Amino acid sequence: MARTSGPETREKLIRAAEEIFAAQGVHGGQLRDVVALAGQANPSAVQYHFGSREGLVDAVMAGRQLRTNEVLAPLLDAAPDELPALLTTLVTAEASELRTARGRRCLRISAQLSHESGVRTRTPHPTLDGTPYWRLFERIEACLAAPPAALPEPLRLERLDLALTVVGAAMADRARQYLDGVEPLTGEALFLADLVATTSALLRAAQPRSGEDTETSRKDIP
Known part of the structure; x- marks a missing residue:
């Protein structure tokens, strides 16, 4: 050997x-x-x-971030502060990893780690700290905080974290299909456009009833 x-x-x-x-x-x-x-x-x-294993995983993700940051940075600089445009920027950068077998494998890995981004606590994971990705997350959150449909901070952070999980899972599944030689149900252009639209709808959903009403409704659940 x-x-x-x-x-x-x-x-x-x-x-x-x-x-x-x-x-x-x-x-x-x-x-x-x-x-x-x-x-x-x-x-x-x-x-x-x-x-450690964690150190190896971080090294894998650092390489993946280096590649996608090169795609994301110029797109982010040109994107207006509008939710669909920012989500298109995110999805486009992520989709660049679909071009190679290595990128597809990394998409499958990063989907398992989406909950470790640090979005919920505003404490970026070391592989995201100071990157275009983190700046993008901050700009998306700012859109959710803007009137007339501003969301309270806890709700918008939860939604942003969930949206990132959805995007990661969708990309990982697409990557799996490519790696396995499975024919996807939709063409890639439609898949990406629908992912932007779906994620935008998730983030822009009307705020639920007040916490008090929600707590009351929970009492009715057996």
Whole structure:
């Protein structure tokens, strides 16, 4: 088995992790399988180069963010502060990962991690901090806070987090179909346009009744 070191070994481990985690799950994939697929003799290679499984996952996501940030940054600079335009920017950047097998695998991985973005607490995950993605999230939230249909902060943060989960899940499923050679129900252009429209409708849904009314209605639930 060939032995390598330094940046070359790190890259091999990252590529192997993309394959294993996409197929078996971020938490289900075995690190020993990653090490073996990367062609490394040292069973502790992941710990040596990344410190932990979490460190390896962060490295995978950092590479994915680097690629999509290159697409997102100029689109975000040109986008007006309007919800459909901002969501189109997000979906377009995410869809750039559908072009390659590597990107498709990373979409399957990132969908498993959408709840770790930090949107709900306004504390960005280290791979998102200071990136065009985080600026995009802030601009989308600002749209939800603007009159005449402004949402209260807790509700808009929950909705934004849910919207990101929906986009991530939809992209991951599309990526799975491409990887498996399955013919999607819709063409890609329609899929992306519908994802923007669906996510926009989710974010713009009318605010529910007051908390007091909601609590009262819960008492009627057996």
